[in-house]
Amino acid sequence: MATKLLFHFDEPAGVHPSDAAGNLDDLYAATGKSEPAPVSAWTGIGRQFVRDSGALGTVLLAADLAERDTLIQRDLTIQVLMTVTLSAGPDEHTVIVRGLRDGSLAERVAFGLQLKEQSGNPGYVEVQLMHEDSGGVLRFLPPGVFQHPGDGKEFLLTATRRWERTDKVVVRYYVNDEPIAELESTHGDIAGGTTGHTVLGARPFLGTWDKYFEGVLDEMLVLDVELSLEEVRHTWRRLTDYQPGGVETLIGLCPPGLDWGANPGNNEGRRLKVLGQGLGQAVASTEELRELWLPDRMPVELAPRWERICGLTPKPRDSLDTRRTRVVSFLAREEGLDLPAMRTAFEEVLDADADDLAILENTNEIRDEFTDATLHRRWFDNGLGSAAVAAGELVLTMANGGDYRYEVVGTRGSLRTSLDTGGEDFHVRGKIASYANLATSSFCGLVLENRVARHVLWFGVYNNAGTKQIGWRVAVDGVPGAWTSLAAAPALAPVWLRVSPPAAASSGSYSLAYSTTGEHAGFTATEVATGVVDVEWAGFGLYKTTAAAVNPDAATFDDFASFCPGGTVPFWWFVFRDPLLLGAPDLPGANALVAKVKPAHTAAAACESTSVLCGDPRYGLCGRAPV
Amino acid sequence: MAGLKLIASSRPVFNAGAATITYTLPFAPTAGDLLVIVLVRDFAEPAFATPSGWTLLTDNGSDEAKIALLAKLSDGSESAVEVTLTGATTERQGQLLIFRAGAPTTLVEAVGSSGFAATMAPDTPSLTTEGAALQSLQAINLALLTMSSDGAVTMSPPTGFTTLDAYSSSLASSRSILVAIRTVAATGGIYYGAADSNANATGRAWLHVLRDRLPIQPREIADVVPGNIGLIG
Numbered sequence: 006m007a008t009k010l011l012f013h014f015d016e017p018a019g020v021h022p023s024d025a026a027g028n029l030d031d032l033y034a035a036t037g038k039s040e041p042a043p044v045s046a047w048t049g050i051g052r053q054f055v056r057d058s059g060a061l062g063t064v065l066l067a068a069d070l071a072e073r074d075t076l077i078q079r080d081l082t083i084q085v086l087m088t089v090t091l092s093a094g095p096d097e098h099t100v101i102v103r104g105l106r107d108g109s110l111a112e113r114v115a116f117g118l119q120l121k122e123q124s125g126n127p128g129y130v131e132v133q134l135m136h137e138d139s140g141g142v143l144r145f146l147p148p149g150v151f152q153h154p155g156d157g158k159e160f161l162l163t164a165t166r167r168w169e170r171t172d173k174v175v176v177r178y179y180v181n182d183e184p185i186a187e188l189e190s191t192h193g194d195i196a197g198g199t200t201g202h203t204v205l206g207a208r209p210f211l212g213t214w215d216k217y218f219e220g221v222l223d224e225m226l227v228l229d230v231e232l233s234l235e236e237v238r239h240t241w242r243r244l245t246d247y248q249p250g251g252v253e254t255l256i257g258l259c260p261p262g263l264d265w266g267a268n269p270g271n272n273e274g275r276r277l278k279v280l281g282q283g284l285g286q287a288v289a290s291t292e293e294l295r296e297l298w299l300p301d302r303m304p305v306e307l308a309p310r311w312e313r314i315c316g317l318t319p320k321p322r323d324s325l326d327t328r329r330t331r332v333v334s335f336l337a338r339e340e341g342l343d344l345p346a347m348r349t350a351f352e353e354v355l356d357a358d359a360d361d362l363a364i365l366e367n368t369n370e371i372r373d374e375f376t377d378a379t380l381h382r383r384w385f386d387n388g389l390g391s392a393a394v395a396a397g398e399l400v401l402t403m404a405n406g407g408d409y410r411y412e413v414v415g416t417r418g419s420l421r422t423s424l425d426t427g428g429e430d431f432h433v434r435g436k437i438a439s440y441a442n443l444a445t446s447s448f449c450g451l452v453l454e455n456r457v458a459r460h461v462l463w464f465g466v467y468n469n470a471g472t473k474q475i476g477w478r479v480a481v482d483g484v485p486g487a488w489t490s491l492a493a494a495p496a497l498a499p500v501w502l503r504v505s506p507p508a509a510a511s512s513g514s515y516s517l518a519y520s521t522t523g524e525h526a527g528f529t530a531t532e533v534a535t536g537v538v539d540v541e542w543a544g545f546g547l548y549k550t551t552a553a554a555v556n557p558d559a560a561t562f563d564d565f566a567s568f569c570p571g572g573t574v575p576f577w578w579f580v581f582r583d584p585l586l587l588g589a590p591d592l593p594g595a596n597a598l599v600a601k602v603k604p605a606h607t608a609a610a611a612c613e614s615t616s617v618l619c620g621d622p623r624y625g626l627c628g629r630a631p632v
Numbered sequence: 633m634a635g636l637k638l639i640a641s642s643r644p645v646f647n648a649g650a651a652t653i654t655y656t657l658p659f660a661p662t663a664g665d666l667l668v669i670v671l672v673r674d675f676a677e678p679a680f681a682t683p684s685g686w687t688l689l690t691d692n693g694s695d696e697a698k699i700a701l702l703a704k705l706s707d708g709s710e711s712a713v714e715v716t717l718t719g720a721t722t723e724r725q726g727q728l729l730i731f732r733a734g735a736p737t738t739l740v741e742a743v744g745s746s747g748f749a750a751t752m753a754p755d756t757p758s759l760t761t762e763g764a765a766l767q768s769l770q771a772i773n774l775a776l777l778t779m780s781s782d783g784a785v786t787m788s789p790p791t792g793f794t795t796l797d798a799y800s801s802s803l804a805s806s807r808s809i810l811v812a813i814r815t816v817a818a819t820g821g822i823y824y825g826a827a828d829s830n831a832n833a834t835g836r837a838w839l840h841v842l843r844d845r846l847p848i849q850p851r852e853i854a855d856v857v858p859g860n861i862g863l864i865g
Contacts, residue, residue: 008865011863013862047855047862048859048860048862084863086853086862086863124820126769129847147771148819149771149772150819151848152847152848152849153849154850158854159853159854160852160853161853180848181851183634183850186771186772187635188772188817189815224863225863226865244853244860244862248860248861249855270857274857275859278859279859282860282861360662585658587641587796
């Protein structure tokens with residue numbers, strides 16, 4: 006950060022104002038104009054500018070001590086302690102202009118600031134930055150508006166400009182410590198003369214002096230960076246809290262009986278004020294360090310240090326907000342997966358408030374007792390029957406008149422969810438709650454599938470020529486096998502089913518257990534070699550082995566659970582942005598940020614859908630969204 | 633930062649038989665968000681019941697159509713909102729908007745409307761929607777443009793506006809609507825300019841200037857004895 010201009014205006018009458026930053030020559034009245042007179046102001050002395058009342062107006066003018074010393078064509082902050090006199094008339098009040106705009110390239114306007122009482126709304130003040138483009142066109146950036154505090158009432162005005170592209174400039178305005186506007190402009194072509202002059206109090210464009218300022222300029226600061234909201238607020242607190250607080254502290258510490266602070270206007274009172282303000286400023290510096298050193302509020306000059314510490318490289322035109330976010334999210338990664346910090350980190354790139362973003366995490370254990378009135382969207386209905394929740398149970402139904410033979414892959418009338426086994430063991434259990442309407446040649450029960458290899462394992466109850474049996478059946482590589490009965494099934498359900506790994510590891514072998522007693526007791530287990538490997542889906546199914554259209558079949562199910570101890574989904578997480586939110590999210594950018602901030606042992610993605618998105622070009626034709 | 637922020641919007645469902653139009657929240661609002669309903673209907677059938685808890689902000693129009701804006705500060709628990717129309721025999725359309733910031737009592741700063749006639753000249757379809765300028769006090773205000781037309785017309789917004797929704801429906805009668813928004817980005821006179829259409833039609837356009845608050849008034853920085861440390865470079 007560089008201070009380009011700093012005017013204290015504390016010179017007494019007869020002494021020309023000067024730039025404390027040392028970039029400007031002393032300021033003189035422009036030819037034919039008068040110098041604003043020193044007057045009492047909040048900091049001690051300010052300069053009283055008046056409008057041209059015929060022959061004279063007040064204008065201060067100076068040239069750079071060295072070429073380009075005050076040339077600012079990109080980021081900018083102008084901060085002024087000032088009053089403005091609206092009763093002087095409706096014309097604009099020019100506070101500062103860098104460049105005479107006399108038609109020469111050397112005097113192009115790099116920046117300017119003006120105030121104006123709003124036309125049609127007396128008492129409302131517009132504050133507006135301006136500059137000239139390379140074609141010599143004067144560009145006014147969108148204004149901020151505030152209510153006039155009153156003629157002669159001093160306030161702090163801050164205007165910032167952030168250049169992002171040749172067609173994008175962001176301006177912010179603050180009065181005292183309150184932001185009043187943040188707006189974008191397409192006028193990113195900012196010219197600026199190499200030998201431009203700086204003018205205070207009017208503008209001399211194209212040889213005509215006009216738009217005179219009337220009011221008091223107490224102090225003015227011009228920086229070549231965009232100050233943040235936090236920095237503006239801290240300056241305000243320094244001026245209004247800490248420094249007066251230092252004086253009060255000193256008065257409070259005066260020995261009893263001494264009335265040094267009784268009269269702030271006498272010599273003792275003024276000395277006390279000098280000391281107290283110095284004390285307050287020291288406190289303010291300490292508080293500024295405490296408030297602004299951490300990266301969430303860091304000023305721009307601290308950003309490179311934090312980025313060096315974190316090993317981050319900013320892009321050339323990253324805003325301070327973006328750089329803060331990047332560092333904070335990087336540190337959040339170092340500290341673990343801190344969800345609020347993560348949401349905050351994605352605010353800007355996903356163009357949404359942190360509260361509107363969700364961090365989705367997976368579990369390797371799925372339980373569904375079908376207590377919700379609607380099916381959870383984790384379930385995929387193959388649409389060849391109907392699936393619904395009724396009375397806290399899942400109901401699968403075959404419509405009357407349809408052909409409900411099992412398919413080579415899949416099952417007629419099935420509901421399934423994915424299993425993330427990680428190539429390791431898995432456990433699946435479920436309950437057949439009722440199968441009173443299970444007709445001859447119909448099956449109901451658990452279904453496990455590898456749809457790519459066309460492997461299916463059915464485990465449940467089959468009406469075998471009028472006899473209901475508990476048993477299993479497979480299709481391997483698409484070739485159906487024979488039904489294997491394990492036991493006679495009760496005439497009425499329920500039957501509890503479990504599929505677990507066998508006692509000794511064996512690919513394609515499972516322990517199939519059933520109970521007609523209860524969820525936790527009475528199980529009979531049988532280890533079978535099925536040939537069904539790499540199971541990816543599990544659920545409930547209902548099908549027939551005959552082709553004829555039959556009466557409707559229905560079965561109800563409950564208490565599904567799957568557990569994949571070797572699954573990797575717990576290490577997947579997703580930043581989810583609801584697609585119904587308005588705005589312009591940058592998903593590729595968000596995924597780049599994900600890659601940067603995610604803990605190394607996790608896999609993550611940013612997404613706008615909670616469904617599988619295989620084949621979505623936004624994700625490189627891969628499924629990166631939650632399952 | 634100062635200003636209204638539009639979070640989400642959604643299209644309502646009109647039930648011609650029951651004479652109701654139901655607005656479903658597109659996104660779960662946070663308590664304190666401002667919910668705004670846009671309801672467009674035929675001028676001849678203006679009556680409707682303001683839902684409990686909602687404030688009617690404006691209701692105006694002319695022969696072509698009539699628009700109502702209703703608002704409510706969210707308590708974070710809203711679900712669907714039903715507006716009941718009386719004697720509805722023509723089409724109802726609208727939009728539900730969720731803003732962050734703003735208040736029903738100060739939301740609408742200005743409203744203007746004008747009728748338009750769309751002509752379908754070859755290659756140059758246009759709607760003449762230019763209305764009188766509205767005064768916008770703040771550049772951060774939002775301009776909400778709503779256009780409504782008889783018939784199944786596809787309309788496009790003027791330059792600078794972002795379309796939130798544009799659709800035609802004919803559950804009771806054929807009507808089209810376009811809802812678009814932009815940041816005003818300037819103070820003073822705001823025009824909504826000419827839009828495009830793909831067919832001959834007549835209709836009405838409204839522009840609402842929406843704000844989050846009145847401009848603030850800074851308090852004076854003053855001291856009985858001048859002489860304070862000011863700005864530091």
